[in-house]
Amino acid sequence: MFAGCSGVKKLLDYLITSKTRIKLLLKFFLNAEARGYLRSLAEEFGESTNAVRVELNRLTEAGLLEAESEGRTKVYRANRGHALFEDLHNIVKKYIGIDQLIEEVLRKLGNVELALITGDYAKGIDSGIIDLVIVGGVDKGYLQVLVEKAEELIRRKIRILILNRQGFEKLKGKFEEENALVVWNQLK
Structure with a gap:
């Protein structure tokens, strides 16, 4: 097993030398619901459309991404049917450190009862801030200690919103709309 997310990050940086390709893999394989088109991706990543186009074409030719036309726009998304989809999804989670976040904090x-990643990471954007929604009763003091440890491990800021089940039910539609990423589900 790799030595934390920094080990995975270093390994991916050696294996995949294109920063644009890494950004695309994060975008599409962290949350399989993510979709994007050339210009929006170039703007989101702060990259030229040419750089993004080259990598989109490579990933599509490899079968990792699917492209479909919506009018005059080509929209891309992860190919969930690809044999490596689950493996890439797990690698991306390790790259960002979500696997350690779950292990260190939630368990x-x-x-x-439920934990969701919302915000940028749910959209596949590595902004350095993980927005985590926790549904259930937790010791807030202990949670703060665990979050601080997890932040050191994954080298990212974690923002927490704690809700009871009723509060979650009120916001459930918003989370579904945002394609929140479920990372823990013990709802009965």
């Missing part, structure tokens, strides 16, 4: 808190 030790006790009564966590």
Whole structure:
């Protein structure tokens, strides 16, 4: 197993020398619901459309991405049917450190019914801030200690929103609309 997310990050940086390709893999394989088109991706990544086009073409030719036309626009998304989809999804989670976040924070808190990643990471954007929604009863003091440890491990800021089930039910539609990424589900 790799030595934390920094080990995976270093490994990916050696294996995949194109920063644009890494950004595309993060975008499409962190949350399989993510979709994007050339110009929006170039703007989001702060890259030229040519650089993004080259990588989109490579990933599409490899079968990792699917492209479909919507009018005059070509829209891309992860190919969930590809044999490597789950492996890439897991690698991306390790790259960002979500696997360690789950291990370090959620498993030790006790009564966590549901946990969602929202915001930029749910959209596949590595902004350095992970927005985590936790549904359940937790010890907030202990949570803060665990979050600080997890932040050191994954080298990212974690923002937490704690909700009871009723609060979650009120916001559920918003989370579905945003394609929030479920990372823990113990709802009965």
